[in-house]
Amino acid sequence: MTNSELLNVKHVSKKFEHAEKSGIRPVLTDINLAVKPGQFISIIGPSGVGKSTLLRMMAGISRPSTGTIDFAGRQIVKPSQRISMVFQNFALFPWLTVQKNIAFGLENSRKRNQGQIQQKVRDLINLIGLKGLEAAYPYELSGGMKQRVGFARALAVDPELLLLDEPFSALDVLTGEQLSSDLMTLWRQGDLNMKALVMITHNISEAVRLSNVIYVMNGSPGTLVRVYRLKTPVEQRTASQIMRKTLEITQYFKQMNRR
Numbered sequence: 001m002t003n004s005e006l007l008n009v010k011h012v013s014k015k016f017e018h019a020e021k022s023g024i025r026p027v028l029t030d031i032n033l034a035v036k037p038g039q040f041i042s043i044i045g046p047s048g049v050g051k052s053t054l055l056r057m058m059a060g061i062s063r064p065s066t067g068t069i070d071f072a073g074r075q076i077v078k079p080s081q082r083i084s085m086v087f088q089n090f091a092l093f094p095w096l097t098v099q100k101n102i103a104f105g106l107e108n109s110r111k112r113n114q115g116q117i118q119q120k121v122r123d124l125i126n127l128i129g130l131k132g133l134e135a136a137y138p139y140e141l142s143g144g145m146k147q148r149v150g151f152a153r154a155l156a157v158d159p160e161l162l163l164l165d166e167p168f169s170a171l172d173v174l175t176g177e178q179l180s181s182d183l184m185t186l187w188r189q190g191d192l193n194m195k196a197l198v199m200i201t202h203n204i205s206e207a208v209r210l211s212n213v214i215y216v217m218n219g220s221p222g223t224l225v226r227v228y229r230l231k232t233p234v235e236q237r238t239a240s241q242i243m244r245k246t247l248e249i250t251q252y253f254k255q256m257n258r259r
């Protein structure tokens, strides 16, 4: 590992105990990848290949069976406020207002008093585009607004690494593109403390539009089978570059599935 790496996944494998068939099932084998500050990494691959399992281990929610995951030079052994996650289905608390959903992760904070928590929530509400919806409950919001709350809640703890589990897939295309481009703008402007992002997605063109590096997973147990490094900076990518690269990766997927 070099000092410049924020997250380092080293020879990670994961096995689950199979309750019904009473046996051990390997889900991931020998995964190696590194995330540097400033990078947006996407992980793509067929359903069931172990993408969410890998992301959960990065979040410290689950532990590798073998291998290690280091964050800022220290092994991840439990969840930490330095790493937070946005979920596909928003994972909001239906009984809490927008304001309280966002404040949730801060309530036990030793670093902030109540006044500072309220200020942080107000800042995020303005930044993420939720003004006027502070007192609304999740059932009153559109999918796009619910996911804005999901992002605001994840960002409230000022994470250094943001993990995204198919964050735009439950939204219509236009809403998803608007939200992802707002997120990229905030990140590029330096409005967030965040140093890097890791996203899993089924949407190849979304991965091409947003990422610096795309890892492709395949197989059972899942392994990393290919890495695409996208040289052109995200903000300079043209629609035709995005289309060409999306087609190239789509072709690779078709060949991979024919084998």
Ligand SMILES: Nc1ncnc2c1ncn2[C@@H]1O[C@H](COP(=O)(O)OP(=O)(O)OP(=O)(O)O)[C@@H](O)[C@H]1O
Pocket (backbone or CB within 6 Å): 016, 017, 027, 045, 046, 047, 048, 049, 050, 051, 052, 053, 054
């Ligand atoms: N806690 C668990 N216990 C047992 N098996 C599990 C557990 N979590 C995941 N699995 C199994 O691991 C495999 C990989 O699941 P995972 O959700 O990581 O795949 P995925 O690539 O994210 O799929 P999708 O794209 O459909 O979300 C699946 O077969 C799943 O059933």
